[in-house]
Amino acid sequence: MRSIFRPPASWRHRSFRYRMMVWRCVDCGAVHNYRARRCRRCRSGRIGEDQLPQRGRLLFYTMVRTMFEGYEHHSPSPAGIIEFEDGTRILALLTDCEPEELREGMVVERVFRKIAEDGDSGVIVYGFKFRPLLTQGK
Amino acid sequence: MRRVYAVGASMIRIDEYWGESLDSLASQLVDGLFSLAPPKIDAVFVANAFGEVLQSQSNLGAIIAEDLGLAGVAAYRVEAGEASGAAALHAAYQSIGAGLADTVLVVGVEKLSDASPEEATAALSLSERYDYVGYQGIPQQAIASMMYAQYLRRYEVPQEMVAQIPVLMHEHAANSPHAQYRFKISLESVLSSPPVAEPLRRLECAGLGDGAAALLLCSSDALSSIRHDEVAELAGMACSTDVVTPFDREDPLRLGAASRAFEEALARAGTDRKELKVLEIHDSYSIIGCLILESIGLSEPGKSGLDVKRGKYGLGGELALNTFGGLKARGHPCGATGVYQAAELFLQLTGRAGNCQVDDARVGAMINLAGLASCGFAAVMKVRGV
């Protein structure tokens, strides 16, 4: 199938994809990366917006070698599970690194990147990726 | 609820059928099923996952019913990702159990050879959340590989242990007439196969092929009116779901959907896991095979690979696992896979499993998953009267 990026789909998810705005349960703290109206953990209906931090720890990583049609320019690409201070885990692509630089537990930071393009004429899809810290110790 | 019986099964070998379409693949099942006089069928449940995306075809209930010569019969297409087959079986089980139908045909059909490797990867990844994972271009296998990494780290086992699963699957498939890959492979060849997403390697992933399988189910009332040679009872079936993305769960290595469905199916069947002689599981990736065995309590956490190595799950072992080769070697025609598993259980319990036959197979079970265990189905089948 063709990777068709429907503009409304990118648009309605932009706060999560651009800034990692999430929906956090006011009662139990569970984080949803979709517009949850009821907490998936405690069923509470009290959900508020929150932003995940800029930095987290790389729990696990892998090299994605078969990506979808439309992502050929990105393949192969490292991907990982990033865990934040509050325990929230996010699945994300990694960038600006060679696989041998990656270590489980290393601190990574969020950057804004191009995720995919719908050919030469369709929309450009933007979103978060993570990279090793640009300057260590800063 | 009423008792539900399986009275016939039919499968084609999983392969690349360049000359066949979804409907013509399914129509090949007729001979195997209705060699006897065709019974009166109340409903057809068609399991298929990717008809829309790979064949531009929906409405497969009506289309497959017509191709089977059953136009006029109530027909439904059932989709639950890679668990579509078990979902269709579950729907049939419920409709017979509830007394709404007496004779139901479950058909699973999928054609993956129409897909390029990228399309097949994308199709499998449709079970994961697209707006979160899919849009990033991250395929399902990458998530499975990180569950794998977590597993190796937590239990401090070498990859050679997890990679025992595909070796066993090929051993079982070598004698399996309908398996896609009827040959043995060595542990070395698994570990040296190209990485798909480290640590996951090519030969640890299920074979994707074209397939079609069917199972004929009926109620006890209909049993007397159907001419049949063999019967097994679909004694219990259940479904459970989980948080979709594994790393959003409390413990990504515990497949709760599989264990809950399994427990409930055993309870409904009034049996115990100790009674099981045959088990067909959803080894979409070697690691998922291990996690199922450990989540349902058949192997200790971190020990399933060792159990495989020690022969626990061989055809002559304590519990025969994936007796025709499982998803890895029998093949994984996604939406049809659950129907293959059920048909294989039926062959085992009716003593017609040929070279794959397990001695004294009187109770068997299957587990079919969608995605990375976001949805799980389990079924228990028994020899009649057990």
Added chain:
Amino acid sequence: MPKLKDVFIQGYGAYIPSLRIKASEIGRVWGVGDSELPVKEKAVNNYDEDTATMAVESAKYALARAGIDRGRIGAVYVGSESHPYAVKPTGTIVAEALGVSNMTLAADLEFACKAGTEAIQIVSGLVSSGMIELGLAIGSDTAQGRPRDALEYTAAAGAAAFVIGGKRNDPVAEIEASRSYVSDTPDFWRRSYERYPVHGHRFTAAPAYFHHITSSVKTILGEGYSLSDFTYVVFHQPNTKFPFAAAKMLGIPPEKVEPGVVCHVVGNTYAGSALLGLCKVLDRAKPQDKILVASYGSGAGSDALVINVLEGIEGKRGLAPTVEDLVGRRRYIDYALYLRARNKIRLQ
């Protein structure tokens, strides 16, 4: 022209992508010897970076230094000759990614290599007039050079952003004055629907770059400045030679120019070029230093800015990576990987 009133730089941020290609590697492919190379190496945006993403990264650093509430940003101006869309603003992508208020002015500017200083001028005007409290001025480019053309050695990727506002928050610097000089000079252009720009070779020098830069500098000096007032002078840097040659024409000692030169190791980052030079100078400047910036954009024009460094620089400098940090983070690629990163390999 009166001097600007109460216009301050609250924060500045640079961004340079991590990939580098050596000019000698490009020369290897086309048989050009090292002695003819205009720069040492240039920064290359990766496949997942474009003008919008680099603008966002530089603006994040500028905001980190400014330490202001993003909701108070009232304008986002992005200057570039490589906006990702021909029609659809970069500014809205940048504003959304940064999480600034929706009630903001946003516009894209294009004036070859001087669209970044224009953004500063426009935001300065808005602040000075009281139309906005704070604004973002960004220059960002992923410049394209036709393979084998002289520009292929220099056309680079980079961005710089400035948070500009009134005198609050311990500003980094004051923008004291600004003058421009433009004329219709076709030294470099890219027609609609064309992939690569065309340039006039030596015509880009005397009547274009040098005439406009020296004219804008002379114009601003006419406001009552003398060259000796300035600790640093930053020029647009299409190659390593031009800024020093312009300085020589104006009688500026090379020591005042050298600290703001980045193009030898980054290349020509077009709308980001003079601004990256300014960031580099701010990374080392002391309070009371005076900086003269003169950009150049083909077509043609030059914007001159007079900037006074203030006490705030000391506390804010360390809040984001310096230009040196960004120059130091680099990974060399060969020409094949360069073609891949720049999406020059046909896959369909």
